[in-house]
Each structure stands twice: as structure tokens, then as C-alpha cells.
Amino acid sequence: MPRSLWLGLLLALPARADELGDKLEAVLSRPESKHARWGVLALDAATGKVVHERNADQLFAPASVTKLYSCAAAFIALGADHRFETHVHRRGDLKDGTLAGDLVLVASGDLTMGGRDAEDGKMAFAHDDHTYTGPASTTHAVTTTNPLAGLDDLAKQVKKAGINKVAGDVLIDVRLFRASPASGSGPRTVSPFLVNDTVIDVIVRPGEKAGDKAAFTLRPETAYARIDVDVRTGEKGKPPAIRVERLPGEAFVVRGTIPEGSGPLVRICPVADATAFGRALFIEALRREGVEVAASPHKAPTAALPTAYDKYPSVAVHKSLPLSESVKVILKVSHNLMASTLPLLIAAKHGRLTLAAGMRSQGRLLEKLGVPVEAISLESGAGGGDGDRVSPRATVRLLQEMRKRDDWPLFEAALPVMGVDGTLVRIGVKGPAKGKVRAKTGTYTDDNLLLDRPHLRAKSLAGVLTTAKGKTLVFCIFVNDAALPKVATPLREGEAIGELCEILHLYAP
Numbered sequence: 001m002p003r004s005l006w007l008g009l010l011l012a013l014p015a016r017a018d019e020l021g022d023k024l025e026a027v028l029s030r031p032e033s034k035h036a037r038w039g040v041l042a043l044d045a046a047t048g049k050v051v052h053e054r055n056a057d058q059l060f061a062p063a064s065v066t067k068l069y070s071c072a073a074a075f076i077a078l079g080a081d082h083r084f085e086t087h088v089h090r091r092g093d094l095k096d097g098t099l100a101g102d103l104v105l106v107a108s109g110d111l112t113m114g115g116r117d118a119e120d121g122k123m124a125f126a127h128d129d130h131t132y133t134g135p136a137s138t139t140h141a142v143t144t145t146n147p148l149a150g151l152d153d154l155a156k157q158v159k160k161a162g163i164n165k166v167a168g169d170v171l172i173d174v175r176l177f178r179a180s181p182a183s184g185s186g187p188r189t190v191s192p193f194l195v196n197d198t199v200i201d202v203i204v205r206p207g208e209k210a211g212d213k214a215a216f217t218l219r220p221e222t223a224y225a226r227i228d229v230d231v232r233t234g235e236k237g238k239p240p241a242i243r244v245e246r247l248p249g250e251a252f253v254v255r256g257t258i259p260e261g262s263g264p265l266v267r268i269c270p271v272a273d274a275t276a277f278g279r280a281l282f283i284e285a286l287r288r289e290g291v292e293v294a295a296s297p298h299k300a301p302t303a304a305l306p307t308a309y310d311k312y313p314s315v316a317v318h319k320s321l322p323l324s325e326s327v328k329v330i331l332k333v334s335h336n337l338m339a340s341t342l343p344l345l346i347a348a349k350h351g352r353l354t355l356a357a358g359m360r361s362q363g364r365l366l367e368k369l370g371v372p373v374e375a376i377s378l379e380s381g382a383g384g385g386d387g388d389r390v391s392p393r394a395t396v397r398l399l400q401e402m403r404k405r406d407d408w409p410l411f412e413a414a415l416p417v418m419g420v421d422g423t424l425v426r427i428g429v430k431g432p433a434k435g436k437v438r439a440k441t442g443t444y445t446d447d448n449l450l451l452d453r454p455h456l457r458a459k460s461l462a463g464v465l466t467t468a469k470g471k472t473l474v475f476c477i478f479v480n481d482a483a484l485p486k487v488a489t490p491l492r493e494g495e496a497i498g499e500l501c502e503i504l505h506l507y508a509p
Contacts, residue, residue, distance in 0.1 A: 439463025
């Protein structure tokens with residue numbers, strides 16, 4: 001029977017008042033959840049009536065659902081249409097094309113520096129972001145965009161300003177806020193100057209037959225880091241095993257196997273010094289544009305930064321796409337590095353420099369929005385912090401209040417869509433709720449060394465869904481402390497949460 005006919009017959013049947021609850025509780029009470037704790041709240045968006053709840057006021061580790069809070073605060077503090085402007089100033093006299101002084105790039109906190117800008121004026125993303133790739137990964141990918149687009153833009157403008165030679169140094173001003181470690185997995189260097197997520201991608205392609213040396217390219221091509229790649233072609237059908245080892249001094253060794261017949265696989269070399277990395281890439285961009293630069297990308301500058309820039313002309317400026325596009329990337333792929341930067345951007349907006357100051361400002365913004373901040377705890381912008389604890393009710397309240405704002409359509413459009421894109425691309429692909437759920441996912445695992453397997457600290461999903469009867473629900477689902485068998489992965493709980501969404505879609509009154 002066609003699914004559309006089956007769904008029509010199902011909806012035509014009279015529903016018992018407790019049928020929805022029975023079906024939801026059947027999933028929540030499965031044997032594999034014996035030691036886990038579930039929290040659920042689903043409300044009718046129009047009336048606020050509770051459709052179903054379980055432990056809705058208890059605190060849970062939210063994992064990356066935390067990003068809903070930081071992205072909402074960034075929309076409020078900066079504005080969905082905010083565009084970062086990165087200026088390059090010249091310090092010194094310019095005569096006959098030679099700058100007898102320095103170029104100073106002033107970092108603005110631009111989260112991508114044009115590296116994800118697509119031709120349609122939107123930001124590109126891969127469903128499995130390159131920042132999360134691991135030794136056995138097969139689906140993580142880079143975008144087809146130019147990771148150095150912003151720096152290339154600035155270099156062209158410097159050349160157009162009549163600067164053919166920089167006799168002094170090239171400096172990067174990152175005093176917008178203090179560096180702070182990112183939370184969650186992926187690159188760890190939070191900086192006001194982010195280029196290609198502070199990583200160098202190694203894109204590996206197999207040889208013609210097993211035993212052949214694999215080919216590789218670097219993205220971006222740069223002399224900043226030393227990267228030694230020796231990957232061999234393995235037997236067809238075998239899983240890949242490509243590991244990246246970090247050595248002192250921004251050096252990396254890449255070894256392993258890629259199966260014969262495989263498509264290109266991505267591995268990353270995360271650099272430790274985002275400022276030095278960005279400076280080297282900017283010097284290389286200037287040189288590609290025909291600007292002679294005396295300074296070396298391998299030697300730290302010795303000149304002091306200006307205390308102010310009113311006396312130094314701006315010779316180039318790169319303007320980003322709207323913040324809403326960066327938030328789309330953050331929420332669609334659950335980008336930890338960019339999400340960790342948001343509280344620091346909020347701090348800078350209020351004249352502060354630290355993560356703690358940014359989180360306090362975020363708390364005040366959320367409280368003003370209507371979120372019960374006294375009933376939650378957050379220490380990070382991305383999730384994964386030991387102090388990150390929120391309730392289903394507080395999270396639903398956040399979404400309810402955001403739905404009242406004029407920029408809600410942009411926020412909603414940034415959420416992954418079940419069975420369609422982002423971190424929900426593989427959930428509910430053939431189910432009745434495909435395309436009907438827009439929600440932020442979250443996954444956080446710890447190592448259970450006792451049994452040599454992962455322990456699922458948190459799996460989560462929060463957003464909005466459309467029921468089969470055309471109503472909109474605002475919902476939040478958390479599961480904490482699920483014991484995983486050695487053969488299972490967090491996808492098991494992800495599929496269970498997908499089932500809960502399908503039940504809500506089909507049976508909600």
C-alpha cells in the first residue's frame with residue numbers, strides 16, 4: 001500500500017486519548033534505556049498546551065542543543081543581518097608603490113573569512129563537516145568554496161590601493177577578545193581570526209590498485225606547516241584507516257590506508273596558533289597577488305600594534321555574509337569552533353574580553369528574552385562543558401520566545417531538517433516525518449575504559465515539527481547516560497529520537 005494512502009487511512013481512524021502517550025512511552029521504556037534518563041516536552045505552538053511530557057523540569061546535559069542558546073543570544077546581541085568587517089590598515093608612508101611601514105589586519109571575529117561563501121550569496125556546508133573527521137571516516141567532506149576567499153579579496157584590494165611592496169611587517173590584531181579553548185570535539189583554537197576553521201585539510205585519493213601510493217592535496221596549499229603524507233592504497237571494500245599525528249612546531253605526519261576504489265577522503269591537521277596561521281596565509285595571498293612582502297610567514301613580527309587606527313588609512317576591507325548564514329552553518333553541521341566563538345563576540349559587543357563575561361552577557365540577553373535562566377546552567381557556547389545543564393521546559397521556552405521574533409524565519413531555516421540535511425540527514429529518511437522536523441541535534445560521549453566502549457552522556461533534539469494534521473509543535477527530547485553495547489553507536493538513540501518525532505507527527509491531536 002502506498003505510504004500516502006496508509007497515512008490517510010491511519011489519520012481517518014478515531015484516536016484514543018492516551019494513544020500518543022502509550023506509543024511514546026513504549027519507545028522511552030525499552031530495555032536499552034533501563035539505566036538511562038529521558039526528558040521530553042512537546043507543546044502545541046499555537047495554544048501552548050502540553051502534548052506530552054516526561055521529566056520536563058529536570059536538568060540534563062544538552063550536548064549541542066546548547067548551540068540553540070548561544071545562537072539565539074547572538075541574534076539578539078549582534079542581529080541576524082550583522083556583517084563582520086575586517087580592515088587592513090597601512091602604517092607608514094606610501095611612495096612609488098612601496099609602503100615604508102607595516103600592514104595591519106584587524107580581526108573582526110568573522111567566523112569564516114569568506115571561506116564558505118558560495119556563488120549564490122549563501123554559505124555552503126557539507127552534511128558531515130570536515131572538522132569532525134576521524135581515522136575511519138568516509139562521509140566527511142570539504143565544501144567546493146575557496147577557503148582563502150576573504151584573504152584573497154583583501155590582497156587584491158591592497159594591490160589596488162597602490163601597494164606593490166611592503167617593506168615593513170605584516171601584523172594581525174586579535175585584541176577583539178582573549179583566546180579561549182573551544183568546547184566539544186574538533187579544532188580547539190578560538191580566535192577573532194578564523195581561516196578554514198584553523199585546519200589544513202589533507203584530501204587523500206587511492207591509487208589504481210592495492211599497494212599503490214595514494215595521492216593527496218592540501219587545502220589550503222600553504223608552506224605554514226610541515227605535513228608528511230604517506231598513505232597506501234588498501235584492499236577494496238576494507239575500511240579506511242588514516243591517522244594524523246601532530247609533532248612539535250606545527251608539523252604533522254599522515255599515515256594509513258585508503259581502500260581501492262574509494263572516493264576522496266578528508267583528514268585534518270588542526271593548527272595550534274590561529275593568528276600565526278592566518279598571518280602566513282595572508283602573506284601568501286599578498287604574494288600571489290604580486291605584492292612583495294619582506295616579512296617572513298615563519299618569523300613572528302616584532303613591531304608593536306597601534307593603540308588606535310584613526311591615523312592609519314584603511315586600504316582594504318572584507319565584509320562577511322550576514323550572521324544568519326554563519327548560524328546556519330553552526331546549527332546545520334553542529335560546528336563547535338564557531339559556536340564557541342559566539343559568547344566571546346557577545347563579550348566584545350559589550351566591551352568585554354573573556355568567555356566568562358560573554359556568558360554573563362548571554363545570560364542577561366536570554367533572561368530578557370524570557371528564558372528561565374535561574375533554572376539552567378551553561379558554561380559554553382557549543383555544548384560539552386561540564387557545567388552545561390538545561391531542562392526540556394527551558395529549551396522549549398527558548399524556542400517559543402524566538403518564534404515571536406521577526407528573525408525567527410532565519411533561525412528556523414538554519415535548523416537541520418529530518419531526512420534532508422545537516423546532522424539529521426540520515427534520520428527518518430523513509431519515515432512519515434521526513435521534511436517535517438526542523439531541530440538541533442546533540443551528541444556527547446565519554447570513554448568507558450572499564451569496558452572499552454563509549455558511554456553516551458547525552459543525545460538530544462530540540463526544535464519544531466509539523467504534525468500530520470498540520471499543527472506546529474515545539475519540542476525538546478533529551479536522553480542522558482545511556483549504556484552502549486560494544487557493537488552500538490549513539491545512532492541507536494538518534495534513531496529512537498527519530499521514532500519519537502514520527503509518533504508525534506502521526507498521533508499528536
